[in-house]
Amino acid sequence: MTGPENIRLSGGFMVLLRALGHAIRHHRLSTIGFFIILFLVATAAFAPLLAPYEPYEQDLYNVLSGPSAAHWLGTDNVGRDLLSRFLYGGRVSLLLGLVSTLLAAAIGVSLGLLAGFKGGLIDAAIMRVVDAILCFPFLVFLLAMAAALGGGLINLGVALVLFGWVFFARIVRGQVLLVRELPYVEAARAAGASSARLMWRHILPNTLAPVIVAITLGIGNAILAESAISFLGLGVQPPTASWGKELKSGFDNLELAPLYSIVPGILITLSVLACNFLGDGLRDALDPRLRGEERR
Amino acid sequence: MGRFIAIRLMHALIVLFIVIVLVFLVTRLIPGDAFLVAVAASGVEVDSAKTVKVLEEFYGLNKPFYEQFLIWLVNFVSGDWGESIGTGGDVLEMFLDRCPITLQLFFWATLWQFLIGIPAGVISALKRNSRTDMAITTGALIGFAIPPFWQAIVMIYLFAVLLPIFPPSGYVSFAEDPMGNVMSMALPSMVLGTSGAALLARYVRSSLLEVMSQDFVRTARAKGLGERAVVTLHAMKPAMIPVVTVVGLIWAGLLGGSFILEFVFALPGLGRMTVDAIYQRDFPVIQAMLIIVSLNVLFMNFIVDVLYAYLDPRVRLR
Numbered sequence: 001m002t003g004p005e006n007i008r009l010s011g012g013f014m015v016l017l018r019a020l021g022h023a024i025r026h027h028r029l030s031t032i033g034f035f036i037i038l039f040l041v042a043t044a045a046f047a048p049l050l051a052p053y054e055p056y057e058q059d060l061y062n063v064l065s066g067p068s069a070a071h072w073l074g075t076d077n078v079g080r081d082l083l084s085r086f087l088y089g090g091r092v093s094l095l096l097g098l099v100s101t102l103l104a105a106a107i108g109v110s111l112g113l114l115a116g117f118k119g120g121l122i123d124a125a126i127m128r129v130v131d132a133i134l135c136f137p138f139l140v141f142l143l144a145m146a147a148a149l150g151g152g153l154i155n156l157g158v159a160l161v162l163f164g165w166v167f168f169a170r171i172v173r174g175q176v177l178l179v180r181e182l183p184y185v186e187a188a189r190a191a192g193a194s195s196a197r198l199m200w201r202h203i204l205p206n207t208l209a210p211v212i213v214a215i216t217l218g219i220g221n222a223i224l225a226e227s228a229i230s231f232l233g234l235g236v237q238p239p240t241a242s243w244g245k246e247l248k249s250g251f252d253n254l255e256l257a258p259l260y261s262i263v264p265g266i267l268i269t270l271s272v273l274a275c276n277f278l279g280d281g282l283r284d285a286l287d288p289r290l291r292g293e294e295r296r
Numbered sequence: 297m298g299r300f301i302a303i304r305l306m307h308a309l310i311v312l313f314i315v316i317v318l319v320f321l322v323t324r325l326i327p328g329d330a331f332l333v334a335v336a337a338s339g340v341e342v343d344s345a346k347t348v349k350v351l352e353e354f355y356g357l358n359k360p361f362y363e364q365f366l367i368w369l370v371n372f373v374s375g376d377w378g379e380s381i382g383t384g385g386d387v388l389e390m391f392l393d394r395c396p397i398t399l400q401l402f403f404w405a406t407l408w409q410f411l412i413g414i415p416a417g418v419i420s421a422l423k424r425n426s427r428t429d430m431a432i433t434t435g436a437l438i439g440f441a442i443p444p445f446w447q448a449i450v451m452i453y454l455f456a457v458l459l460p461i462f463p464p465s466g467y468v469s470f471a472e473d474p475m476g477n478v479m480s481m482a483l484p485s486m487v488l489g490t491s492g493a494a495l496l497a498r499y500v501r502s503s504l505l506e507v508m509s510q511d512f513v514r515t516a517r518a519k520g521l522g523e524r525a526v527v528t529l530h531a532m533k534p535a536m537i538p539v540v541t542v543v544g545l546i547w548a549g550l551l552g553g554s555f556i557l558e559f560v561f562a563l564p565g566l567g568r569m570t571v572d573a574i575y576q577r578d579f580p581v582i583q584a585m586l587i588i589v590s591l592n593v594l595f596m597n598f599i600v601d602v603l604y605a606y607l608d609p610r611v612r613l614r
Contacts, residue, residue, distance in 0.1 A: 231445050
């Protein structure tokens with residue numbers, strides 16, 4: 001294992017892969033998490049091949065029918081095949097979770113790096129905004145943004161990024177403050193490295209481990225948030241399917257078709273759980289102090 | 297200690313100011329549409345452009361930005377929270393009307409959290425790596441990942457539709473029917489308390505495990521104390537200190553969770569009021585609720601910080 005002092009960004013990627021491998025091999029829960037994620041991503045990616053029907057194909061003679069050979073999970077209130085809707089819905093939920101978290105990470109890491117490295121007024125300004133945003137519970141913030149920007153998939157994504165960056169900024173700033181004073185940074189500075197080079201080449205790679213963990217957990221949170229906001233009708237709009245939206249339509253028909261709301265809920269829980277499992281495993285694998293300790 | 301409190305208070309006030317500015321800016325994005333919606337909903341045939349202008353004047357939206365901000369801030373502090381665009385009611389009165397319902401929900405959810413979360417965490421730590429520990433740890437992970445509204449749906453289906461023990465939704469006031477009140481709160485508060493209970497269990501477990509490996513616990517064992525006495529007399533108290541820090545998190549979770557659960561269970565509390573206001577883009581209500589919610593979190597975090605410093609002197613000296 002390379003020491004953390006001399007990895008570069010490309011090296012950081014290798015470290016990540018190795019940590020992932022370590023987590024999957026040695027951490028039982030993250031093995032489970034990894035395969036659940038693999039399964040859900042595969043079903044979403046190959047939805048057009050796997051789905052028995054078109055997700056928008058209506059059959060008004062066959063409304064809210066229970067599970068049958070033709071429709072494994074039954075049909076919705078306008079006769080669309082539920083299995084197909086859930087498969088396509090997974091694309092929306094997972095992609096939104098992934099993209100918004102990565103964008104939030106990019107913004108948060110940059111601002112956190114800046115705050116930690118520059119200090120002073122820049123640091124104070126960025127961190128007070130972070131504190132202010134953290135005064136809002138996640139859901140309340142997203143609802144407020146839905147009110148201000150309007151509902152819809154894109155606006156929900158924007159709101160997720162506007163909230164999510166805060167966590168990354170906090171983590172990276174804390175890491176930078178730790179790393180900044182280490183002898184190797186001082187050596188690089190003495191060798192004449194510019195601020196930008198110090199930040200990107202020397203400090204950033206050593207702050208990435210907790211960021212990777214936070215991305216994994218963040219994707220889970222974003223999926224949960226998407227489902228909550230879409231459930232309230234302020235996220236993904238019809239006729240597009242997402243797990244949260246299907247859950248709401250299912251709730252409206254709870255007594256007639258319980259599977260309609262139960263299955264998307266299981267899918268959401270599974271994906272969030274899988275992200276959390278994998279995040280925990282990665283945290284242990286990336287933190288050498290925890291390695292070799294209790295393996296769950 | 298006084299210096300510590302003063303610094304934290306200053307910090308909280310600065311953050312509060314930024315929060316207020318943010319809320320003001322965000323809610324200023326809302327109007328316009330809200331008036332058009334209200335005018336259309338009223339069903340009265342009017343020149344809508346003209347009406348919107350009159351309404352904007354009435355709500356003070358034609359004044360310069362900083363002036364609007366100052367007027368609004370002064371009014372808000374002096375208890376004039378404006379009028380709802382949707383219902384025309386006084387926002388402060390609406391808030392005070394709905395408050396007791398949400399507080400009841402919080403009360404039961406908190407009780408539930410502590411009754412489940414703390415014992416689960418203690419048992420899990422004491423029986424580390426056993427089957428019971430596995431079950432509790434996994435249960436906590438699941439409790440944290442389940443979308444609360446889905447859990448609510450499953451509970452409604454199981455305990456209100458299949459086995460009709462509890463009412464599926466709706467609110468009964470305590471004065472009207474005490475038993476009915478408790479029954480109507482049971483399902484929503486259980487669901488609302490789940491993620492907090494899971495969080496508590498995880499924190500209590502790791503905190504107690506850390507304390508149990510300390511020297512003074514070994515000393516207590518070495519002098520011949522029974523395991524029960526070691527845990528209750530020596531380990532529990534220091535183990536509970538870091539747990540205090542999650543109370544702020546849990547409180548924020550309750551506030552967020554109640555927004556969606558009051559919607560699912562049709563409880564006419566603050567959360568339901570806010571979600572309705574968001575549908576109608578009723579910005580005076582949204583504005584007031586955002587301030588209240590963030591003030592709550594800020595206040596809770598302040599209390600937690602001070603309490604933590606009081607309980608653990610090392611924090612004060614840093």
